[in-house]
Amino acid sequence: MFLPDFAQAKVYFSVLHEDMAENLIHQLNHEAHISKHLAGQMTLRRMPRLIFVFDDTQLVGNRISHLLEEVS
Secondary structure, eight states, X not given: OBOTTSSEEEEEEOOSSGGXXXXXXXXXXXXXXXXXXXXXXXXOSSOOEEEEEEOOHHHHHHHHHHHHHXXX
């Protein structure tokens, strides 16, 4: 998702184990080579700063499924 001025772009990702997310966010937000690689592949005047955001939708869905199984 690009912000209106295209200065930043949010990149949503998910992981299989929630405990990995915090460390992975830190690593991804400090990796310049990802932006450099994308800048070479895209035709933009200015490469946006990438902000990686953990998407916990799958984990929340799994928790809800687990709770529903317990109730049944």
